[in-house]
Amino acid sequence: xxxxxxxxxxxxxxxxxxxxxxxxxxxxxxxxxxxxxxxxxxxxxxxxxxxxxxxxxxxxxxxxxxxxxxxxxxxxxxxxxxxxxxxxxxxxxxxxxxxxxxxxxxxxxxxxxxxxxxxxxxxxxxxxxxxxxxxxxxxxxxxxxxxxxxxxxxxxxxxxxxxxxxxxxxxxxxxxxxxxxxxxxxxxxxxxxxxxxxxxxxxxxxxxxxxxxxxxxxxxxxxxxxxxxxxxxxxxxxxxxxxxxxxxxxxxxxxxxxxxxxxxxxxxxxxxxxxxxxxxxxxxxxxxxxxxxxxxxxxxxxxxxxxxxxxxxxxxxxxxxxxxxxxxxxxxxxxxxxxxxxxxxxxxxxxxxxxxxxxxxxxxx
Amino acid sequence: xxxxxxxxxxxxxxxxxxxxxxxxxxxxxxxxxxxxxxxxxxxxxxxxxxxxxxxxxxxxxxxxxxxxxxxxxxxxxxxxxxxxxxxxxxxxxxxxxxxxxxxxxxxxxxxxxxxxxxxxxxxxxxxxxxxxxxxxxxxxxxxxxxxxxxxxxxxxxxxxxxxxxxxxxxxxxxxxxxxxxxxxxxxxxxxxxxxxxxxxxxxxxxxxxxxxxxxxxxxxxxxxxxxxxxxxxxxxxxxxxxxxxxxxxxxxxxxxxxxxxxxxxxxxxxxxxxxxxxxxxxxxxxxxxxxxxxxxxxxxxxxxxxxxxxxxxxxxxxxxxxxxxxxxxxxxxxxxxxxxxxxxxxxxxxxxxxxxxxxxxxxxxxxxxxxxxxxxx
Numbered sequence: 001x002x003x004x005x006x007x008x009x010x011x012x013x014x015x016x017x018x019x020x021x022x023x024x025x026x027x028x029x030x031x032x033x034x035x036x037x038x039x040x041x042x043x044x045x046x047x048x049x050x051x052x053x054x055x056x057x058x059x060x061x062x063x064x065x066x067x068x069x070x071x072x073x074x075x076x077x078x079x080x081x082x083x084x085x086x087x088x089x090x091x092x093x094x095x096x097x098x099x100x101x102x103x104x105x106x107x108x109x110x111x112x113x114x115x116x117x118x119x120x121x122x123x124x125x126x127x128x129x130x131x132x133x134x135x136x137x138x139x140x141x142x143x144x145x146x147x148x149x150x151x152x153x154x155x156x157x158x159x160x161x162x163x164x165x166x167x168x169x170x171x172x173x174x175x176x177x178x179x180x181x182x183x184x185x186x187x188x189x190x191x192x193x194x195x196x197x198x199x200x201x202x203x204x205x206x207x208x209x210x211x212x213x214x215x216x217x218x219x220x221x222x223x224x225x226x227x228x229x230x231x232x233x234x235x236x237x238x239x240x241x242x243x244x245x246x247x248x249x250x251x252x253x254x255x256x257x258x259x260x261x262x263x264x265x266x267x268x269x270x271x272x273x274x275x276x277x278x279x280x281x282x283x284x285x286x287x288x289x290x291x292x293x294x295x296x297x298x299x300x301x302x303x304x305x306x307x308x309x310x311x312x313x314x315x316x317x318x319x320x321x322x323x324x325x326x327x328x329x330x331x332x333x334x335x336x337x338x339x340x341x342x343x344x345x346x347x348x349x350x351x352x353x354x355x356x357x358x359x360x361x362x363x364x365x
Numbered sequence: 366x367x368x369x370x371x372x373x374x375x376x377x378x379x380x381x382x383x384x385x386x387x388x389x390x391x392x393x394x395x396x397x398x399x400x401x402x403x404x405x406x407x408x409x410x411x412x413x414x415x416x417x418x419x420x421x422x423x424x425x426x427x428x429x430x431x432x433x434x435x436x437x438x439x440x441x442x443x444x445x446x447x448x449x450x451x452x453x454x455x456x457x458x459x460x461x462x463x464x465x466x467x468x469x470x471x472x473x474x475x476x477x478x479x480x481x482x483x484x485x486x487x488x489x490x491x492x493x494x495x496x497x498x499x500x501x502x503x504x505x506x507x508x509x510x511x512x513x514x515x516x517x518x519x520x521x522x523x524x525x526x527x528x529x530x531x532x533x534x535x536x537x538x539x540x541x542x543x544x545x546x547x548x549x550x551x552x553x554x555x556x557x558x559x560x561x562x563x564x565x566x567x568x569x570x571x572x573x574x575x576x577x578x579x580x581x582x583x584x585x586x587x588x589x590x591x592x593x594x595x596x597x598x599x600x601x602x603x604x605x606x607x608x609x610x611x612x613x614x615x616x617x618x619x620x621x622x623x624x625x626x627x628x629x630x631x632x633x634x635x636x637x638x639x640x641x642x643x644x645x646x647x648x649x650x651x652x653x654x655x656x657x658x659x660x661x662x663x664x665x666x667x668x669x670x671x672x673x674x675x676x677x678x679x680x681x682x683x684x685x686x687x688x689x690x691x692x693x694x695x696x697x698x699x700x701x702x703x704x705x706x707x708x709x710x711x712x713x714x715x716x717x718x719x720x721x722x723x724x725x726x727x728x729x730x731x732x733x734x735x736x737x738x739x740x741x742x
Contacts, residue, residue, distance in 0.1 A: 013491075
């Protein structure tokens, strides 16, 4: 944003509204055409710009003001660019799904200053999501501030209402057919520049992207529960995902104060790929009668410095969810290390699914 | 106003911690004079980035902890890479209040992951205009080099000559980061591209190190060097905000002011320490300081006029390129070299008949410019 004082012929690159010399109100300059005046290809990565090489452009607007812009595409000196990327700060985000994750994502977004359009299948689910977010917000702010933030979440039951968003994050049930249908529709509804992100934890980004006309804007953005507390976001680049989309989503995740990690599309991504065989092995240790659940968890907590042991974690995740992830890993890799320990299926048959059934490896009241 | 004593550590990848480096430099400066630490009335500490690099701020109190019981006024000065020059500038102003002031420049940078270091250093650029766009300092100076090449026909080989000359000088300076490194044109030409067109050998290194000066209101000995000009000017922080990247306006204004304070002109300068954070910066400095006309610096380096035996030797200690660039200490290190030369104590790299020397210390891409001029007393 450029502010100018016509009287003093001065320019600010900051949102100042009054000229400090003559005290007149400044005006906002609205350039439209930019000419490339300088280019350097940068090979030195830094934490916020870890993907190299990239280009730094020195561009000049029609009024003679210069700007620095990052790009992944090379330009020639003298090239005219009609539009430059605006600030990273994203205004409008669509969230689809009002489960635990979708609700958590909506909360984090609104706390980061985004305007959220929260789409659900049912009115009562939206009410529940608002109630949950409200309760969470009240832990750190007063009622007035909470209401102000909640005002920035627009509830809707219509997918069409996402047609003005900068990015859509889908967090519906892990069902490839449902997600594909959704992305097919989003592809038609959303503007060409809108990034379409899926919060899948196990499905293939490429397969979801296939149904869209523009797969280079489709990306995986895997948040972890509880979203407001967990810092990690796995960013999964499909085969066709563009470098711009990856960078944009990385920066966006950082804007949400999350820590992004970028990876190729693969079964289980990074965390589940490592975690699931580990949890499975813990069940084997139990089923072979080597140690009690309590001792297995204590060993893992104190020996690995994990905050929670594997069996307690399995109870939290739910054995049914674990089983379905293991099965999908096995289907994708065909590797016997991804075969679930038989004890898991046995426990599920006995109704011991974990916390949600009040009993898993431990009893809950 | 006089520089009474100078001291420094080696610059380079060092084992010492930040306080150890500062302590060694202070001790070294005291040993260069017959002064006691109790003669020091106040201290200015120049440091750029101990915050992000060491999570160590409140440096004035840290320095106080190195001087048990002294409890004198100490203040930290930060103006990015110009911190050293700025601390001296501030000390000289304060000589109206104090009789004897110590200036310390110190930086500890080598123990941080290089990608993190790149980010930390980019803090000297505008957060929104530069940093968010990934504009690191090598990238900034790459754009500047490109503009200079486009406007004046400066070539990559001209930049290499600057690097080569500074490495040759560094080989004669036992304190230099690259004292032992032998460099030739082929090595420079074949070094990897950092930010096109700049290659590794166009960039100064990340170094640890410290340097210290004792400045006095009155002359104390015949080894004192007189300060005949001190000027500091600031300018926009981002290259986006400039109209011309082939010259730094703040440097030109500070230089003019310094020449008029000293009642001399550019031709009177015998030696100069200029801020060669990148090779292109040395060429621009030569032009901004008036040693040559805009665009003519390339001819000077081609003719070898800035070498030790040239008519205007530049960066006789190896400059930031070869002596090293412990950011907060660099500006102080420049003064160390000029004083050493004017005292005729520079050994193998001594420039004959040096009467007047200049230091040119800049922050960022010339958002801060500090010029000092010294005369043998």
